[in-house]
Amino acid sequence: MIEEKIKQLGFELPEVAKPLAAYIPAKKVGNLVMTSGQVPIVKGEMKFVGKVGKDLSEEDGQKAAQVCALNCLAAIKSVVGSLDDIEEVVKLTVFVNSADGFTAQPKVANGASELVGKIFGDNGLHVRSAVGVSELPLNAAVEIEMIVRVK
Numbered sequence: 640m641i642e643e644k645i646k647q648l649g650f651e652l653p654e655v656a657k658p659l660a661a662y663i664p665a666k667k668v669g670n671l672v673m674t675s676g677q678v679p680i681v682k683g684e685m686k687f688v689g690k691v692g693k694d695l696s697e698e699d700g701q702k703a704a705q706v707c708a709l710n711c712l713a714a715i716k717s718v719v720g721s722l723d724d725i726e727e728v729v730k731l732t733v734f735v736n737s738a739d740g741f742t743a744q745p746k747v748a749n750g751a752s753e754l755v756g757k758i759f760g761d762n763g764l765h766v767r768s769a770v771g772v773s774e775l776p777l778n779a780a781v782e783i784e785m786i787v788r789v790k
Contacts, residue, residue: 641722644758645709655717656680656710659776664714670726672718673786676734677710678779679703687780692741695780700735701750703781707733708751711785712758724789728755728765732784737771744769751783 645652655664656677665674679687679702687703689695695703708731716722733748735741748769755763775782 641725641758645712648754648757650705650709650754652716652722653681653709653713655713657683665711665718667718667789670788670790671729671786672715672789674711674714674784676776676782676784677707677714678776678782679706680710681706685777685779688778689780690736690738690741691747691780692743693738697743697746700747700780703779704733704747704750704783705754707781707783708754708785711783715785715787715789719789725759725762726788726790727762728759729786729788730765730784731755731767731786733767733769734772734775734782735769736775736778736780737773741771744771747781 642652662675665672686706687699691700731751735744735747
């Protein structure tokens with residue numbers, strides 16, 4: 640049902656992105672699943688590169704955040720088997736590769752938060768941190784970690 644909702648919203652759940660270093664995409668501990676940081680990779684290619692507020696617009700940052708959120712969901716699915724097992728989204732941590740003086744990280748993070756809300760409804764309401772950073776791996780525009788509670 641959740642994957643159908645994603646399609647109805649005009650998105651596609653990707654394959655799990657291959658880790659860029661020595662870690663696993665997601666881990667289940669009790670009834671929580673935590674993802675490693677997911678960057679905006681689509682089919683093996685980094686889609687949003689550079690600093691938001693310099694190389695990319697705020698809107699580009701929001702689109703990058705959407706891709707990262709979908710990659711988080713793919714990582715979660717790889718651990719639990721079905722996104723329908725997600726009872727609620729608990730937390731997003733959003734890192735934004737920010738140009739000097741760029742302070743709209745919460746607006747960039749809304750790209751992910753609003754998508755999660757559309758997918759999961761009230762079960763998508765979550766706590767969140769939106770942090771500006773000077774660099775991200777492979778010059779990614781955004782990186783997101785997600786924590787969900789599962790059945």
